[in-house]
Amino acid sequence: MPNIVVLVKQVPDTYSERKLSDSDHTLDRESADAVLDEINERAVEEALLIKEAQGGEVTVLSVGPDRATEAIRKALSMGADKALHVSDEALHGSCVIQTSKVIAAAIGKVDSVDLVIAGNEATDGRSGAVPAILAELLGYPQLTHARKVEIDGTSIKVTRETDEGLTHLEASLPAVVSVGEKINEPRYPSFKGIMAAKKKPVQTLTIADLGIDAGSVGLGSATSKVVEVAPKPPRAAGQRVEDEGDGGSRIAEYLVGQKII
Amino acid sequence: MSEVLVLVEHVDGEIKKVTFELLTAARALGEPSAVVVGTSGTAAKLKESLAQYGAEKVYVAESDDATGYLVTPKVDVLAALVGAKSPVAVLVAATADGKEVAGRLAARTGSGLLVDAVGLEGEGGVTAVQSIFGGAFTVKSQATTGTPVVSVRPGGVEAAEASGAAAEEVVEVPATDAAKATRITGVEPIVGGDRPELTEASIVVSGGRGVGAAEKFDVVEKLADSLGAAVGASRAAVDSGYYPAQFQVGQTGKTVSPQLYVALGISGAIQHRAGMQTSKTIVAVNKDAEAPIFEIADFGVVGDLFAVAPQLTDEVAKRKG
Ligand SMILES: Cc1cc2nc3c(=O)[nH]c(=O)nc-3n(C[C@H](O)[C@H](O)[C@H](O)COP(=O)(O)OP(=O)(O)OC[C@H]3O[C@@H](n4cnc5c(N)ncnc54)[C@H](O)[C@@H]3O)c2cc1C
Ligand SMILES: Nc1ncnc2c1ncn2[C@@H]1O[C@H](COP(=O)(O)O)[C@@H](O)[C@H]1O
Numbered sequence: 001m002p003n004i005v006v007l008v009k010q011v012p013d014t015y016s017e018r019k020l021s022d023s024d025h026t027l028d029r030e031s032a033d034a035v036l037d038e039i040n041e042r043a044v045e046e047a048l049l050i051k052e053a054q055g056g057e058v059t060v061l062s063v064g065p066d067r068a069t070e071a072i073r074k075a076l077s078m079g080a081d082k083a084l085h086v087s088d089e090a091l092h093g094s095c096v097i098q099t100s101k102v103i104a105a106a107i108g109k110v111d112s113v114d115l116v117i118a119g120n121e122a123t124d125g126r127s128g129a130v131p132a133i134l135a136e137l138l139g140y141p142q143l144t145h146a147r148k149v150e151i152d153g154t155s156i157k158v159t160r161e162t163d164e165g166l167t168h169l170e171a172s173l174p175a176v177v178s179v180g181e182k183i184n185e186p187r188y189p190s191f192k193g194i195m196a197a198k199k200k201p202v203q204t205l206t207i208a209d210l211g212i213d214a215g216s217v218g219l220g221s222a223t224s225k226v227v228e229v230a231p232k233p234p235r236a237a238g239q240r241v242e243d244e245g246d247g248g249s250r251i252a253e254y255l256v257g258q259k260i261i
Numbered sequence: 262m263s264e265v266l267v268l269v270e271h272v273d274g275e276i277k278k279v280t281f282e283l284l285t286a287a288r289a290l291g292e293p294s295a296v297v298v299g300t301s302g303t304a305a306k307l308k309e310s311l312a313q314y315g316a317e318k319v320y321v322a323e324s325d326d327a328t329g330y331l332v333t334p335k336v337d338v339l340a341a342l343v344g345a346k347s348p349v350a351v352l353v354a355a356t357a358d359g360k361e362v363a364g365r366l367a368a369r370t371g372s373g374l375l376v377d378a379v380g381l382e383g384e385g386g387v388t389a390v391q392s393i394f395g396g397a398f399t400v401k402s403q404a405t406t407g408t409p410v411v412s413v414r415p416g417g418v419e420a421a422e423a424s425g426a427a428a429e430e431v432v433e434v435p436a437t438d439a440a441k442a443t444r445i446t447g448v449e450p451i452v453g454g455d456r457p458e459l460t461e462a463s464i465v466v467s468g469g470r471g472v473g474a475a476e477k478f479d480v481v482e483k484l485a486d487s488l489g490a491a492v493g494a495s496r497a498a499v500d501s502g503y504y505p506a507q508f509q510v511g512q513t514g515k516t517v518s519p520q521l522y523v524a525l526g527i528s529g530a531i532q533h534r535a536g537m538q539t540s541k542t543i544v545a546v547n548k549d550a551e552a553p554i555f556e557i558a559d560f561g562v563v564g565d566l567f568a569v570a571p572q573l574t575d576e577v578a579k580r581k582g
Contacts, residue, residue: 014512014532018394025400039513096376097368120357123512126393127376128357129364132332136365141443142332145357157446160331162357163507163515164272168447169331172440181513182506221405223373227388228401235538235557240550243564248572251544252580254560258542260464260521261488261577 001055002114002151002173004047005107006080007131008040008062010071011124018124024219025226026093027124029065036071039119041186042179044075046149047117049184054151057081059110063091063102069202076197077189083202084109090207093219096125100133102217105210107138113174115156120145120178131178141171144178264318265291266342268335268353268362271299272450274306278461279354281420283413284314288423290383291349294318295427296342298327298335304429312427314420319427324434331443332358336365337435343370343408350387355412363412373404379417387411395512395535416460416518451507459491459508464521465537467493467510468503471526471547471566475503481525484570487577493517493537495527511536525566529554546570 012018012032021028047058060075060083062068072083086106094102107113116138121128135142143149143158147166150157151173160167161180189197207217215221241250255261265287270277280295287293295316297304304321311319322338339351339362351366353359355377367374380390382401387409391400403409459465466488468481478498485492494504496511510517512532522540527533529545529552537543538557545558546569555561562569 014535018397020398020400096364096374100364100368121360121513125376127364127374128360129374129376132361133364133368135441136336136368139441141441142361143443144331144361161506163451164357164448165451166449167331167445168449169443170446171443175443223367223406224375224402224404226400226402230399232396232399232539234397235543237556238559238561240555240558240561240563242550243546243562243569245568246572247546247562247564247569248574249576251546251560251562251569251573252576254544255521256580260542261580 002050003056003110003112004050004058004115004117005110005113006043006047006058006060006075007103007116007118008044008060008071008075009037009122010034010062010064010068011037011122014123020229024093025229026219029067034067034070036074037119037123039121039123039179039181040075041078042181042183043117043119044078044080045184045186046179048079050149050151059084061103061106062086063099063106072202073197074189076200077193078187079193082200084205085202086205086207086210088207090214090218093222094217095222095224096127096129097133097223098217098221100130100137102207102210102212103130104134104137105212106205109205109210115151115173116140116176118176118178120180131176135176138176141175143169143171143175145180146177147180147183149177263291263349264294264346266339266348266351267293267295267316268339268351268359269295269297269307269311270354270356270359271297271303271307274303276307276310277354278420278458279356279415281314282415282418283352283354284311284316285420286381286413286418287352288315289381290387292317293425294320294348296320296322296339298322298338298434300325300328308427308429312425313422315423315425316427317425319429321429321431322434326437327434329445330437331445332361332365333442334434334437335362336369338432339366340369341435342432348408350409350411352411352413355414360412363410367410370407372407372410375402375404375409375411378411378413381411381413392539396539414516456485457489457491459493459510459515459517462491463519464488464490465493465510465517465519466490466523466525467495467527468498468525469495469527470497470501472498472503478503480567480570484523484574487574495533524554525570527554528552529557
């Protein structure tokens with residue numbers, strides 16, 4: 001009966017315009033609609049599939065501003081049991097490493113964790129590194145970019161899918177898994193699920209609750225800093241023509257004009 | 262001059278092009294030292310090409326564990342070298358493996374992590390140039406602590422030859438702690454075709470849901486082949502099973518920035534644009550005049566791709582003579 005922690009992140013909706021704040025170059029989380037990152041829906045789905053087959057408990061964990069509760073509720077309405085939400089002003093502007101340390105500390109608050117499931121890469125930062133860094137910090141094996149996950153007692157097998165192809169992985173629990181885009185189709189929360197989620201426990205933690213010093217997180221002590229930001233001017237539309245039986249030839253002429261062919 | 266560690270990406274005794282890009286980028290920061298982690302005999306095969314791209318040193322870290330475990334052997338080797346050699350920076354490719362190596366290495370060595378750089382500058386410290394939100398912003402960043410660990414996007418930097426001494430130095434692969442590591446029990450590599458790599462190609466021809474079926478994707482392939490281009494696909498095309506996942510372009514697929522990008526039957530959703538809108542020239546064919554792809558296309562044809570693409574393929578062939 002694996003005890004699973006699923007890591008979810010609220011991100012700016014990729015359908016809306018994403019910006020950096022003018023004052024400190026951090027992600028402007030107010031300007032865009034915020035959603036549960038799609039890859040994390042797949043992480044939640046995978047946790048629920050394991051729970052349905054083998055029992056256990058699914059805890060959702062998110063580090064992010066107060067607003068991230070919406071993302072947490074979504075995960076709960078899909079069927080997760082409870083949630084931890086680390087929210088603290090001091091976290092503003094934290095880098096990937098600092099965030100991972102906070103996540104690792106919060107995982108330490110959950111009793112006897114067997115499995116941590118994350119997305120392989122967030123759509124905002126695209127660092128694709130948090131799951132591996134967590135494995136480093138927790139001393140767990142990492143089985144990342146999973147297309148298939150099999151758990152048998154205390155051992156875990158994962159089929160990893162990357163641009164290189166498939167890699168078959170094996171390790172022992174506890175472990176960190178990250179899921180890839182092709183692993184499953186996440187379920188839609190049912191009406192019943194949405195109602196039930198309202199009553200599920202969400203524990204809010206500050207970094208002090210985690211025993212982390214405010215001076216070691218946030219923009220001021222981030223391991224990297226942005227020194228310059230320049231927006232790229234948006235592309236303008238060029239020429240558009242109707243195909244009148246000569247569309248292909250007209251593209252060819254255009255490409256010749258541009259000296260591309 | 263101080264050294265810059267470059268983790269070499271290799272398969273079957275061949276170096277991946279991204280490594281040459283990393284060696285080129287490293288020269289802006291210091292003297293490149295290539296780090297080869299692999300089974301015994303690997304470095305000997307790679308040395309000559311590493312020398313051609315300016316590697317002054319080659320650290321040879323060879324053992325069976327090196328390929329028997331996921332990610333951690335590379336981190337172990339690099340961490341030991343960071344301790345012993347105090348490099349100015351460590352560069353790895355921003356691939357799935359590389360990003361994970363970089364993250365763990367930065368965490369272990371207490372260093373700043375700079376992800377997915379498309380360029381590096383060496384004036385006044387190591388500065389990574391990043392292109393974020395699908396190219397909407399260009400950002401420059403620096404590490405504030407430790408040895409900057411930078412993952413560099415394949416295709417982000419143009420590789421240029423320069424001769425290096427490639428002096429070999431054997432280093433140990435630290436023993437793996439099996440309880441904390443992940444064993445690799447099998448690999449099924451993707452067999453690359455004759456077409457150029459998506460992230461390396463100077464022309465990319467992509468097909469979307471408008472292609473309609475896996476069998477019909479050859480209309481995209483034929484145009485690509487006439488242009489010597491790589492083939493890409495939208496997520497809808499991948500999800501519909503028209504084309505394999507590793508060819509997906511976009512937010513959650515590859516980021517490409519070729520001289521020419523041709524979009525066939527692709528609506529141009531923001532997540533697709535995120536992966537291709539920094540292309541130099543964009544050509545689109547779509548039967549819907551309102552398709553958003555036309556907002557960013559330099560040349561758009563409103564029409565049926567099954568009429569337009571084959572005609573273009575013929576025209577290109579004719580011009581090649
Ligand atoms: C978090 C997230 C991540 C995503 N990541 C990606 C990503 O990495 N890459 C990606 O591509 N998408 C991604 N998407 C999906 C994206 O939103 C779109 O759904 C997708 O790009 C649509 O693909 P399409 O343009 O091929 O399909 P459609 O939007 O269905 O467009 C098909 C187009 O083909 C045209 N057409 C049909 N028949 C013909 C014909 N015979 N001749 C000419 N034109 C024709 C139609 O007019 C239409 O415009 C992501 C979405 C989310 C939420
Ligand atoms: N602030 C966060 N809170 C919870 N999980 C996170 C957070 N940041 C990243 N993750 C997890 O790590 C995955 C990969 O993110 P990244 O490494 O930032 O690309 C995400 O899909 C999440 O599952």
